[in-house]
Amino acid sequence: MKNIIKKSLQQLLADRLLFAVLILLLLVSIISSIIVGLSIHFSELQLVSHYSAYGVTHLYRDQWFYLIVFVAFELVTAILHIIISIKLLLVKDRSIAIMFAWIGVGVVLFGLIVALSILNVWKPL
Numbered sequence: 495m496k497n498i499i500k501k502s503l504q505q506l507l508a509d510r511l512l513f514a515v516l517i518l519l520l521l522v523s524i525i526s527s528i529i530v531g532l533s534i535h536f537s538e539l540q541l542v543s544h545y546s547a548y549g550v551t552h553l554y555r556d557q558w559f560y561l562i563v564f565v566a567f568e569l570v571t572a573i574l575h576i577i578i579s580i581k582l583l584l585v586k587d588r589s590i591a592i593m594f595a596w597i598g599v600g601v602v603l604f605g606l607i608v609a610l611s612i613l614n615v616w617k618p619l
Contacts, residue, residue, distance in 0.1 A: 523572030
């Protein structure tokens with residue numbers, strides 16, 4: 495196991511483009527987590543957490559700490575994309591690993607857009 499990790503880190507450091515994209519992915523996820531985390535305000539108001547066409551009310555409400563899930567989503571998504579990109583570099587091709595890393599950047603930015611749109615809808619009084 496130790497040799498596999500050492501080998502994967504050596505190959506990652508040898509590929510500068512993939513390393514740069516993974517660092518960018520990590521920085522974007524940390525910055526977006528900080529932005530979303532600082533935008534969350536505690537309140538006794540409930541906010542719309544999800545929509546379902548199958549329920550009675552269609553709109554389901556939850557407490558403010560539900561928004562912390564968006565912070566965790568950014569970080570977990572980045573970590574999983576980094577791990578999978580390194581594994582793709584070892585098993586498959588360099589170009590597939592770079593493409594998957596860029597897709598991770600897109601997913602994190604899309605998560606930031608969704609989180610900020612939800613936070614802009616819900617304004618504490």
